[in-house]
Amino acid sequence: MTEKLRSEVSKLFKDDKVDVVIGYEKTWNGTATAPCFVRNEEEISKLIWNDHCIYNLANYLTELKGKIGIVAKGCDVKSFVGLLQEKQISRESIVIIGMECEGQKNEADQDIFDKCKSCEVQIPKLYDILIKTANSKAPEAETEANPYAAVEELEKRSLQERWGYWEKQFEKCIKCYACREVCPMCYCPECITERNMPQWILPSSSPKGNITWNIVRAFHLAGRCADCGECERVCPMGIPLRELNKKMEKEMKALFGYEAGLDPESKTPLTDYKIEDPEECIR
Numbered sequence: 001m002t003e004k005l006r007s008e009v010s011k012l013f014k015d016d017k018v019d020v021v022i023g024y025e026k027t028w029n030g031t032a033t034a035p036c037f038v039r040n041e042e043e044i045s046k047l048i049w050n051d052h053c054i055y056n057l058a059n060y061l062t063e064l065k066g067k068i069g070i071v072a073k074g075c076d077v078k079s080f081v082g083l084l085q086e087k088q089i090s091r092e093s094i095v096i097i098g099m100e101c102e103g104q105k106n107e108a109d110q111d112i113f114d115k116c117k118s119c120e121v122q123i124p125k126l127y128d129i130l131i132k133t134a135n136s137k138a139p140e141a142e143t144e145a146n147p148y149a150a151v152e153e154l155e156k157r158s159l160q161e162r163w164g165y166w167e168k169q170f171e172k173c174i175k176c177y178a179c180r181e182v183c184p185m186c187y188c189p190e191c192i193t194e195r196n197m198p199q200w201i202l203p204s205s206s207p208k209g210n211i212t213w214n215i216v217r218a219f220h221l222a223g224r225c226a227d228c229g230e231c232e233r234v235c236p237m238g239i240p241l242r243e244l245n246k247k248m249e250k251e252m253k254a255l256f257g258y259e260a261g262l263d264p265e266s267k268t269p270l271t272d273y274k275i276e277d278p279e280e281c282i283r
C-alpha cells in the first residue's frame with residue numbers, strides 16, 4: 001500500500017492538484033509513525049502506510065491553507081465530514097486519499113486498539129482516491145464486536161455507582177488538555193476553559209473543575225465525535241474518555257437515529273430540529 005500511496009501522491013503533484021500532502025512517516029525507532037507534510041515530489045519517499053498510522057490527521061485541516069491532500073482512515077474521514085458540516089473546511093480544497101484499514105496497533109504491546117475491533121468504516125465513506133489492501137474486504141464488511149459493550153456494562157450499575165465510577169476517573173485529570181488539543185472537533189479560537197469573565201470552568205485541576213470540564217466536553221462532542229479514540233490514547237492519566245463519548249454516541253442513535261461522520265449534507269441533532277424529536281427533557 002505504501003508504494004501505491006506514493007504513486008498516487010506523485011500524480012497529484014505532477015497534475016498540480018495539491019500544494020501539500022499530510023501523511024505519515026517512520027520515526028526514529030522504525031516502528032512508530034508521526035504526521036508528516038510533503039510539499040514536493042522529492043519528499044514523497046518518506047510517506048508510509050502500516051498498522052501504526054494512528055494519528056487522526058484531520059486535526060491539521062483547519063490550520064492549513066491552499067490545496068491539501070490528506071491520507072485518511074475511515075475514522076479520520078468521519079472527522080472530515082464533521083468539519084464539512086460545520087463549515088470549517090472546504091471540500092473543493094481537499095483531496096482525500098482514503099486508505100482501507102484493517103486496524104491500528106498499539107506500539108507498546110502490538111495489540112489492536114479497541115476502537116478498531118468494532119470499526120464499521122474499514123473502507124472510508126468519502127474519498128477522492130481509494131487505496132485498498134491486497135486482501136480487500138467487502139465495502140460493507142460487518143464486525144461481530146459490540147461497540148457499546150463497555151457502556152452497557154456500566155449502564156447495569158445503579159445511578160450512585162455510575163456517578164462514583166466517573167468521580168474516581170475524573171479525580172485523575174491533571175487538566176493538561178491533551179484531549180482537547182488532539183481532537184479535530186475542538187477548534188474554537190478560545191476554549192471555554194480559558195474564559196474568566198465569566199469563569200465557567202476552573203482552569204486548574206480540582207474535583208469540581210475536573211468533573212465540569214470532562215462532562216461539558218462530552219456534551220460538546222455529542223453528535224459530533226467520530227470515535228477516532230485519540231483523546232483516550234493521548235490522556236496521560238488513562239481516563240476512559242472514549243467510554244464517555246460512546247455513551248453519548250449511543251444516546252444520539254437511540255434518540256435521533258443519528259451517527260456522526262457519515263453524511264456531510266446532514267445536520268447534527270443538536271443543531272437541528274424535527275417535529276418528531278423526543279422532548280422528554282423539556283416536559
